[in-house]
Amino acid sequence: MRIHIASDHAGFELKEALIEHLTAAGHDVVNHGALVYDALDDYPSFCIAAGEAVVAENEAGGGTLGIVIGGSGNGEQIAANKVRGVRAALVWNLATAQLGRQHNDANVIAIGARQHTLEEATAFVDAFVAEPFSGDPRHARRIDEVAAYESR
Numbered sequence: 001m002r003i004h005i006a007s008d009h010a011g012f013e014l015k016e017a018l019i020e021h022l023t024a025a026g027h028d029v030v031n032h033g034a035l036v037y038d039a040l041d042d043y044p045s046f047c048i049a050a051g052e053a054v055v056a057e058n059e060a061g062g063g064t065l066g067i068v069i070g071g072s073g074n075g076e077q078i079a080a081n082k083v084r085g086v087r088a089a090l091v092w093n094l095a096t097a098q099l100g101r102q103h104n105d106a107n108v109i110a111i112g113a114r115q116h117t118l119e120e121a122t123a124f125v126d127a128f129v130a131e132p133f134s135g136d137p138r139h140a141r142r143i144d145e146v147a148a149y150e151s152r
């Protein structure tokens with residue numbers, strides 16, 4: 001699967017580790033920055049670029065997901081969710097990773113690198129990538145309601 005990934009300085013180390021992990025697992029990972037560690041960089045442009053790439057590729061028919069990482073994941077989730085078509089879930093345990101896909105059909109996962117060990121964050125990403133959307137009509141209806149608001 002193609003996976004678009006982004007982080008600021010706070011998520012830089014985790015991003016680099018995840019790129020290695022996901023590439024080794026056979027995924028095609030696109031890094032939207034930060035490309036170098038800069039303790040003063042800002043997350044919005046990186047996360048918005050990753051979100052835009054996810055939406056553009058999915059609209060073209062590809063099945064792709066995104067990962068945005070910061071210190072808490074909050075701002076990264078907020079920034080990614082400003083992109084029309086992005087459904088970014090802030091994930092903080094295995095259940096929220098799985099539910100983000102099952103119930104929300106989230107196409108982006110946001111993670112706070114300062115909140116978790118590398119092992120925990122890697123497990124969240126693996127769970128998120130492996131989990132399909134349930135397709136349950138009640139969840140699809142709710143997702144459609146949000147999309148309808150977004151398009152107004």
Ligand SMILES: O=C(CO)[C@H](O)[C@H](O)COP(=O)(O)O
Nearest residue numbers: 010070071072073074075076
């Ligand atoms: O998580 C974040 C935003 O939600 C950022 O990574 C965090 O705010 C960066 O903090 P600092 O500039 O103090 O390193």
